[in-house]
Structures are given as C-alpha cells and as structure tokens.
Amino acid sequence: MNYSLLLVEILVAVLGLGVLLADLWIPAEHRRKLGYAAAAGLTLIFFVGLSDVTETSYAFTAPGARTGMYVFDSLSVFFKEFFLLAGIIVMLLSVAFSDRFTTGVSEFFSLTLFALLGMLFAASANDFVLMFAALELITITFVVLNSYQRNRAASIEAGVKYLILGALASAIMVFGIALVFGSANTTNFNEIFLAQKQLAGNPVFLAGLAMVLGGLAFKVAAVPFQVWAPDVYQGSPAPATAFLAVGSKAAGFVLLLRVLFGVVPQITAQWNHLLVVIAALTILYGSLCAIPQRSLKRLMGYSSIANAGYLLIGFASVSKAGAAGVLFYLGGYLFTVLATFTVLCVILRHTDSDDISSLAGLGQRSPVLAGVLSLSMVSLAGIPPLAGFFGKFLLLKSIVMLGVRDPAYYCLLAVALLGVVISLYYYFGVIKAVYWGGGAVDLSPIPLDWPVRISLTVCVLGMFWLGVFPDHVVKLSTPAVEVLKPEAPASLHEKGR
Amino acid sequence: MPEFTDLLFFVFAGLTLLFGFLCVANPLSRNPVTSAMFLVLTIISMAGLFVLLHAFFLAAVQILVYAGAVMVVFLFVIMLLDLKEEARRKLNRVALTAGVLAVSGLAAILVRAVTAARPAALALKAGPLAEGDTAPLGRILFQSYLLPFEILSILLLVAMVGVILLSKKDLR
Incomplete structure (x- = not known):
C-alpha cells in the first residue's frame, strides 16, 4: 500500500486533530491564534504536500477490482490544490469572524479542516463507497458549521434544513449506489466503465445512476435539488457559507465530472438533453429569484444556484473542452466568492444585518472593501477583464459549435446569455448600494486586520490573474481533464455527417 | 433441510412486512410509542432474514445497535414530543400522495431489480462471497x-x- 499518495490528506487530518487537542492547553484568549497556525499549516501543505503527477496511481484495492478506490491523477491534484487554497482563505476568514462565536472557536477551525479533508478525499474518489464516505464527512461537518451560532435562530434553522435535506439526499444517493452495485456487482469506477456497454440497457442500473446523480445535484444546488441553498446560505455564519459555496459545491462538481465523464460516458452521451434542460432551468431559477433579494447572503445563495447552472453547461457539452471550462470557471468562482465573503465577514462584524441597504456608505467607510466587493460583483456578472468573464466565455464556447447540429444547444446558449443580462441587474444593485446608497448613519472607517488584508489581496490577484492571463490556468486545466473520457452524443454525430 | 429454511424465509419476510405495515399505518392505535415498538419487531424479523443469509454478525449488530441503541434514542425523542398533539393530527393529503408516489416508484424499481437478478444477468464475474x-x-x-x-x-x-x-x- 502506497501511503505517500495520501500525504496531503494525512497531513490535513493530523492538523485537524492537532487543533482539536491544542485547545486543551491554550487559554481562551489565545485560541484565535490556532486559526493562524492552521492557516499556516495549510499553506505549508499547499506548497510542499503535492507532488507532480507523472502517472495515474491507485491505492486501496477492493476485492474483485483491478484498480484501487483511491486515485491520484492530474484531475485529483488540480482539485486538491483548489480545495487547499479555498481552505487557507476560509481559515483566515474564520479567524476574522471568530469573535462573533460565543463558544468553540478552535473547534470551528478544526471542523473546517475536517470538511476540507472530506473534500480532498472526494477529489480522489474512484469508488462509490469512498465517494459516499467523503460526501458524508462533508455534509455532517457542514451541518455543525451551519448551526454554529446557536444563539441565532436563523443559524439553527440553516443547520436543521441542511441536516434534513442533506440526509434525504444522502438516502437517495445510497439507495442509488445499492442499485448500481446490485446491477454491476462492483462499486469501482474503472470496473463500471469497462462494463458500461452491458449496463447501459439495464433499467435498474440507470435508475441507480439517476439517484446517485440526484444526490450529487443536491451538493451543487442544481434544479430540482436547489431549494435548500438560499435559506442555508442566509442563516449560516459567513465563513461556513463561504466554504459551502466554494468547497462543497466544487466537491460535488469533481464527483459529477468523474461519474458522468469517467464512469459512464456512453450513458452521459445519451442523456445530454437532460443535462441541457437542467442547466437551463438552474440558470433561470437562480437568476430570476435573485432579482428581488434584499439580503446579501441570500443573494449569494441564488447566485450560487445560477453559477451551478453555468457550470452544468460544461457537462451538457459532453466534451473535454467543456470539462476544462468547468475547472477554469470553478477557479474564478473560488476567488470571486471568497472575496465577497471576506468583505461580508468584516461588514457583518460591525453591523448585524446583511441587508443590501446596510452597505450604504461603504465607499466612504472603507474604499478597499468597497472596491473589492465591486470587483467581485463585476467578475460574477462576467465582465472582462476579470476571471468570471473568461470562465463563462470558455463554457459558452464549448456549446456554440454544437448548436449547428442540435438546436437544443442554441436554446441553452440563449438562456445562458439571458441569465448574464439578468445577473447584471442584481450584481450592479449591490455596487449601487455601496457607492450611491443613501441613508448611511455610521460613516466611521472600518479597520482591516492583516488576515483580512492577505485574503483580499490573494482573491483580487487571483481574479485579475485568471482574467488577464487565462493561459496559465488553461494550461493547468486542460491536462487535468485528460483522464476523463467524454463521448460525443450520437445526435451530434449523425447530423454532422 | 432446504425446505425448512425456505419456510423460515417466508415466515420472517411475512413478519417483516406485517410489522412494517403496522409501524406506519396501524389501524388500532395512532400512538407513536406503539409504532416504535412495531419498528423493533420489524428490525428483529429482519435480523432473522440476515441469519438465513449466513450474515450472523450483521444479524447480531442489527439487534444490538438498531433494536437496542437506536430505538432507545427514538423513544427518547418520542417522549419529548407532545403525543396527544401528534395523535390528533390529520393526514396531510399532499404528503400522502407524494409518499404513495415515492413508495410505488421505489417498489417498481425493486420489482424490476428482483426480476433482473438472475445469475446470468450479472454483467461481471462475482467477487469473493463474504461469509x-x-x-x-x-x-x-x-x-x-x-x-x-x-x-x-x-x-x-x-x-x-x-x-x-x-x-x-x-x-x-
């Protein structure tokens, strides 16, 4: 057994346990420093823990399978870097936010690390059993993180809703895994890939697969499994929401990539119209419902649904270009959303409400925060030269050519462009409130401590880096999706000839 | 000898179904504690099915953990609820329809799975059988x-x- 493949996971687990233990000896007033230590540890792991991938390696072989349940390949390394980077920024956010917790400051850091651990395993899952274990670790940890401010009713509500709906989604998924195992006699991704020709005609297998995809759609908040997102986003503490929006969603997407393009590409090719419909509905639902929102966190919840829809475009394209677009878009989404939530964390520390009108006067109180928030809104809306623009460009590019052969893709393109136009309205509503919102009472400047400064700098640099020099990340994301094997749908072949 | 185990299978399967039905839709009592007790009986009959499948450890765990520990927690939760309020509650028609739909969908999948489960239908070679x-x-x-x-x-x-x-x- 090659344990060195799991170096990153082992280090993160040890770090999480260490933070939990260190709490025993550290007096209450110094516990925030544990967060700095955890962020420093994660930074160290980020820079030294990941080796370059020379070839795909496996670990932990189950009986009857030819490959292991844990895979270490270019795709998993890309996502491990993604999750670690998100983990570092979220940890800095948590430190900045921690004075709002009455209790359990170091446990919050530790639980964040364990959620990160689940995401790292999800990036390497090559077996439905490991996938389920990793997803459960993420879900259960987020139930606790979401209800962390238990003196606020909204936070408890968020936790309870996430618990019940998450448990339902897990139940659906585990039922689906049972059906998949029953019809394929294995849970290993590679074995199912080899047998997919026989399995494609088996309705039991298809039903199981659909249920597994339903469970993953809950994670990424895609229609029709999206209803939880706005309530949970609004009620949870800001760092937990940020990690939920970036990490948990990306974990769902890496598993969707693996299952749809790596395990059952032939079936995915037959289901491409289903993916087109889901992507279009998700974009429309998220964009339209975001219009009347007054709470900034709730707005981000709907925005995250709409973004899940844009990411699903990459799946609907059923191509490597689409998959690479998903990776790029997620990279831009990471910096943009974390920048937004960093600003939110700081503002929420000073005002209790997250209503958009409470942003009034931010332009004078803190030009830095106002600037970063505006930049992230502009990037989310997809305006060049920021990261969001190029991500949307890559995803839409992957379906433009398909429309010639299959008009459904033109409809999807039209819906996506409509979604972008609608999103301009609500994202610019936030910018308007920041600079031209009237009725500001408190105009005192907002101090920024250094973890917040670091996190803001990293996010803004990332947004510009991805937007101005997209080549660097395209060079990372294109080889990362080489391990996937999407097959073009039959309808696109026939009409092309 | 095989006839006897076949007979036992039908006894345990029938009991599981009967107690399961009484757990969710008892015509005599709407008391949640009665339902919980029938759930215990369902779990115990299921443990009998596990024994017939030679899954002795699973059968023991089923009784120790589910019939024992988990049910105690269930009962604690039930005790904390307002039982009279629960008993008076009317059946929600939307929830009933949704429940019937979900159950019939799952039942259709299960029937399909059982009819498809011929050894020849298995796409892959069987893994080692776990005792x-x-x-x-x-x-x-x-x-x-x-x-x-x-x-x-x-x-x-x-x-x-x-x-x-x-x-x-x-x-x-």
Whole structure:
C-alpha cells in the first residue's frame, strides 16, 4: 500500500486533530491564534504536500477490482490544490469572524479542516463507497458549521434544513449506489466503465445512476435539488457559507465530472438533453429569484444556484473542452466568492444585518472593501477583464459549435446569455448600494486586520490573474481533464455527417 | 433441510412486512410509542432474514445497535414530543400522495431489480462471497475498505464534537 499518495490528506487530518487537542492547553484568549497556525499549516501543505503527477496511481484495492478506490491523477491534484487554497482563505476568514462565536472557536477551525479533508478525499474518489464516505464527512461537518451560532435562530434553522435535506439526499444517493452495485456487482469506477456497454440497457442500473446523480445535484444546488441553498446560505455564519459555496459545491462538481465523464460516458452521451434542460432551468431559477433579494447572503445563495447552472453547461457539452471550462470557471468562482465573503465577514462584524441597504456608505467607510466587493460583483456578472468573464466565455464556447447540429444547444446558449443580462441587474444593485446608497448613519472607517488584508489581496490577484492571463490556468486545466473520457452524443454525430 | 429454511424465509419476510405495515399505518392505535415498538419487531424479523443469509454478525449488530441503541434514542425523542398533539393530527393529503408516489416508484424499481437478478444477468464475474462471520468481515473492513472506514471514524469524531458544541448548556 502506497501511503505517500495520501500525504496531503494525512497531513490535513493530523492538523485537524492537532487543533482539536491544542485547545486543551491554550487559554481562551489565545485560541484565535490556532486559526493562524492552521492557516499556516495549510499553506505549508499547499506548497510542499503535492507532488507532480507523472502517472495515474491507485491505492486501496477492493476485492474483485483491478484498480484501487483511491486515485491520484492530474484531475485529483488540480482539485486538491483548489480545495487547499479555498481552505487557507476560509481559515483566515474564520479567524476574522471568530469573535462573533460565543463558544468553540478552535473547534470551528478544526471542523473546517475536517470538511476540507472530506473534500480532498472526494477529489480522489474512484469508488462509490469512498465517494459516499467523503460526501458524508462533508455534509455532517457542514451541518455543525451551519448551526454554529446557536444563539441565532436563523443559524439553527440553516443547520436543521441542511441536516434534513442533506440526509434525504444522502438516502437517495445510497439507495442509488445499492442499485448500481446490485446491477454491476462492483462499486469501482474503472470496473463500471469497462462494463458500461452491458449496463447501459439495464433499467435498474440507470435508475441507480439517476439517484446517485440526484444526490450529487443536491451538493451543487442544481434544479430540482436547489431549494435548500438560499435559506442555508442566509442563516449560516459567513465563513461556513463561504466554504459551502466554494468547497462543497466544487466537491460535488469533481464527483459529477468523474461519474458522468469517467464512469459512464456512453450513458452521459445519451442523456445530454437532460443535462441541457437542467442547466437551463438552474440558470433561470437562480437568476430570476435573485432579482428581488434584499439580503446579501441570500443573494449569494441564488447566485450560487445560477453559477451551478453555468457550470452544468460544461457537462451538457459532453466534451473535454467543456470539462476544462468547468475547472477554469470553478477557479474564478473560488476567488470571486471568497472575496465577497471576506468583505461580508468584516461588514457583518460591525453591523448585524446583511441587508443590501446596510452597505450604504461603504465607499466612504472603507474604499478597499468597497472596491473589492465591486470587483467581485463585476467578475460574477462576467465582465472582462476579470476571471468570471473568461470562465463563462470558455463554457459558452464549448456549446456554440454544437448548436449547428442540435438546436437544443442554441436554446441553452440563449438562456445562458439571458441569465448574464439578468445577473447584471442584481450584481450592479449591490455596487449601487455601496457607492450611491443613501441613508448611511455610521460613516466611521472600518479597520482591516492583516488576515483580512492577505485574503483580499490573494482573491483580487487571483481574479485579475485568471482574467488577464487565462493561459496559465488553461494550461493547468486542460491536462487535468485528460483522464476523463467524454463521448460525443450520437445526435451530434449523425447530423454532422 | 432446504425446505425448512425456505419456510423460515417466508415466515420472517411475512413478519417483516406485517410489522412494517403496522409501524406506519396501524389501524388500532395512532400512538407513536406503539409504532416504535412495531419498528423493533420489524428490525428483529429482519435480523432473522440476515441469519438465513449466513450474515450472523450483521444479524447480531442489527439487534444490538438498531433494536437496542437506536430505538432507545427514538423513544427518547418520542417522549419529548407532545403525543396527544401528534395523535390528533390529520393526514396531510399532499404528503400522502407524494409518499404513495415515492413508495410505488421505489417498489417498481425493486420489482424490476428482483426480476433482473438472475445469475446470468450479472454483467461481471462475482467477487469473493463474504461469509457472515466476524473474521472475514473484519478482514474486508480493515484491509480493502480501510480508507472509507477511517474516514467514517473521523466522521464520528466530527459528529461527537458537533453534538457537544450544539447541545451543551451555556459554555464559556
């Protein structure tokens, strides 16, 4: 057994346990420093823990399978870097936010690390059993993180809703895994890939697969499994929401990539119209419902649904270009959303409400925060030269050519462009409130401590880096999706000839 | 001898179905405690089915953990509810329709799965058949499935820490 493949996971687990233990000896007033230590540890792991991938390696072989349940390949390394980077920024956010917790400051850091651990395993899952274990670790940890401010009713509500709906989604998924195992006699991704020709005609297998995809759609908040997102986003503490929006969603997407393009590409090719419909509905639902929102966190919840829809475009394209677009878009989404939530964390520390009108006067109180928030809104809306623009460009590019052969893709393109136009309205509503919102009472400047400064700098640099020099990340994301094997749908072949 | 185990299968399967029905739709009583007791009987009949499948360890765990520990927690929760309020509650028509739809969908899938489950229909060669003793189970759990096992142990730690954090009285 090659344990060195799991170096990153082992280090993160040890770090999480260490933070939990260190709490025993550290007096209450110094516990925030544990967060700095955890962020420093994660930074160290980020820079030294990941080796370059020379070839795909496996670990932990189950009986009857030819490959292991844990895979270490270019795709998993890309996502491990993604999750670690998100983990570092979220940890800095948590430190900045921690004075709002009455209790359990170091446990919050530790639980964040364990959620990160689940995401790292999800990036390497090559077996439905490991996938389920990793997803459960993420879900259960987020139930606790979401209800962390238990003196606020909204936070408890968020936790309870996430618990019940998450448990339902897990139940659906585990039922689906049972059906998949029953019809394929294995849970290993590679074995199912080899047998997919026989399995494609088996309705039991298809039903199981659909249920597994339903469970993953809950994670990424895609229609029709999206209803939880706005309530949970609004009620949870800001760092937990940020990690939920970036990490948990990306974990769902890496598993969707693996299952749809790596395990059952032939079936995915037959289901491409289903993916087109889901992507279009998700974009429309998220964009339209975001219009009347007054709470900034709730707005981000709907925005995250709409973004899940844009990411699903990459799946609907059923191509490597689409998959690479998903990776790029997620990279831009990471910096943009974390920048937004960093600003939110700081503002929420000073005002209790997250209503958009409470942003009034931010332009004078803190030009830095106002600037970063505006930049992230502009990037989310997809305006060049920021990261969001190029991500949307890559995803839409992957379906433009398909429309010639299959008009459904033109409809999807039209819906996506409509979604972008609608999103301009609500994202610019936030910018308007920041600079031209009237009725500001408190105009005192907002101090920024250094973890917040670091996190803001990293996010803004990332947004510009991805937007101005997209080549660097395209060079990372294109080889990362080489391990996937999407097959073009039959309808696109026939009409092309 | 095979006839006797076949007979036992039908006895346990019939009992499981009967108690399961009485657990959710008892015509005589709408008391949640009665339902919980029928759930215990359902679980015990299911343990009988596991024994017939030679899954002895699973049968023991089913009785110890589910019929024992989990049910005690269920009963605690039921005691905390307002029982009279629960008994008076009318059946919600939308929930009933949705429930019937979901159950019939799952039943259709199950029927399909059972009819498809001929040995020839299995697409892949059968893996080694796990005997139900503790030793082979432990070998599988701690060798091939070690990684999910360890992840779940961290999950239990998270759940424990979370429960303490969320339920402890005012802690400082």
